[in-house]
Amino acid sequence: MWSRRLFLAAGAASTVAPAWAALGGARFLAAAREPSGDYALCGLTDGGDIAFRVPLTARGHAAAAHPTRPEAVAFARRPGTFALVLDCSDGQVVRRLAAPDGRHFYGHGAFLDGGRVLATTENAYASGAGRIGFWDADAGYRRIGEVASGGIGPHEVIRLPGTEILAVANGGIRTHPAHGREKLNLDKMRPNLAYLDDGAVVERIELPDPKLSIRHIAARADGTVGMGLQSERAPEETVPMFATHRRGGPPTVYGAHLAPGFAGYVGSVAWSRDGTRLAVTAPRGNRAAIWDGAEIELLHRPDICGVTAAGGGFAFTDGLGGILTERGTRKHPCNWDNHLVSL
Amino acid sequence: MIRSLALVLALTAPAAANPLDDHVLPRVAAFAGATEALAQTDCDVDALKAAYAPAATAWAAMSHLTLGPVEAEGRGQVVLFWPDGRDATRRGLALLRERGAEGWTPEGIARASAAARGLGALERLIWEAEAEPCALTRALTRDLADTAARIETGWTNGFADLMRTPGTAGNARFLDESEVRAAFFTALMSGLEHLSDRRLGAPLGTFAEPRPARAELRRSGLSLAMVVAALEGMRELAAAMADAPETDAAFARALDAARRVDTPDLSQVAEPGGRLRVEALQTAVDAIRQVADVEIGQGLGIAQGFNSADGD
Structure with a gap:
């Protein structure tokens, strides 16, 4: 069983580790489909150029970047049962993580303890219980334990900056691999945002509307978590599209007027580095919204989905191959997959 | 001889059609013109009906152009709130009536729900209420024409240029x-x-x-x-x-x-x-x-x- 003993030194890296920067100046990771139909994980520079590419055997979803080694864990798309640990300096597959029997991955993971432990979101699909699996990254990614995620359908897991606390977006939607991606419990879904400390749920909050699936989250330096929401109501219903929460307080929801234009669906969320702005992307609405706490600025791009902090603002990727940064735009002959990850 | 003939053919051949000049800009101008004509119409029910129809069909002929200026600020819904399965148009219009004349300023109308504005609300007023109160009818025809004008300006003064210059610096909307x-x-x-x-x-x-x-x-x-x-x-x-x-x-x-x-x-x-x-x-x-x-x-x-x- 994984325990606190693993969390002795938590060095939160705020700048790119030299090992990553050495790879052609890579600052971000994104999975892509290439014109050949093959899939790859790419490193991108802050100007939007491709710094490196590592082939993937299947469509990726998100990646988790090791904080010190040039190692990325690429998760297969839900309900994938494998994740690849890639050495991005030479493209080699270092390890292939197989979900334990009766589990599948949801597509996200996060490193803890300065990169010594990898946490993954998983579905124990016989019962539908959400699990967080732990893997020892210093011992060949050996499985070292798992705990309850605090809900159904844990999708994204993140580490709160400067802590070893995990925040988990329990999307609330039950699925079973025998039924593909079919949603099995929409009538009684209850998503939540759960915080795990030392493997135990220490706080859990729900939004007023249980039909808003909490799937993607991002945390800023003070621990405030931004949540991107996916509505299971009619797409034209004006329901909140994002929310924030800081431990000990109630959640606050925002952006109901955005919902029709978003088609009720947020694909990704990120804070700016200084924490003053939150960006949410709406690939079904072909737009992103940047919120500064008062005003919302809209950015229109087809199939825009990936977003992460970059420079003083954000970088975005879209399904047409576009990369938008404050330094300009690039277009590559590929389809960028859902998420853009900062190194 | 052959070369000069080719040159003549090249010069006289019609320019390749392009959606902006041959569809979008004429259609948004036609919608702006038809709604302005409706806004210039007094509260004579027959005259309003006659002016309403071309405004409505001018919208239908461009309502598929949801990109850009129509998508901004939810203008498509403001022009015509439909489908309206819950009859928000009736409720929105009732609220606007209750508010009285001081609520029928351009600012007041702009604050009203989209369902209370545009072609749907005007249809109720003209066909079911004899265009009364006249001041509300006139305020709504004015508001519709203003929205149509903003859509046209949005196209001519920005969005058409974005579509003509994909891939240029500052054009994040169209990369190629x-x-x-x-x-x-x-x-x-x-x-x-x-x-x-x-x-x-x-x-x-x-x-x-x-x-x-x-x-x-x-x-x-x-x-x-x-x-x-x-x-x-x-x-x-x-x-x-x-x-x-x-x-x-x-x-x-x-x-x-x-x-x-x-x-x-x-x-x-x-x-x-x-x-x-x-x-x-x-x-x-x-x-x-x-x-x-x-x-x-x-x-x-x-x-x-x-x-x-x-x-x-």
């Missing part, structure tokens, strides 16, 4: 020419889908439960005219996008099918014989989508919805 073509193609395909699923599908309902009261602008008897105008507008767009004879023929067949529909408010969906003709029209519209998808879409190499269809 293929994205401009894809944007028009998406407008065409989703416009056809809206025509089939909503403009026709809403009143059709099911055979057991037809929904004639759900027809678009049925009170003014413009439901069929909206369908025809939409077909004509999208046919123009398709022709400006590509040399697509099969698509054009499919549009012609749909317009023929529309001519065989004889109730302007599509109320024939409620009786079996008449219903068949509306269903035949819907089938003809669906056929356009299939033909255009192959004839226009495959040439564009458009990868649709890699992320939006992913569902995570």
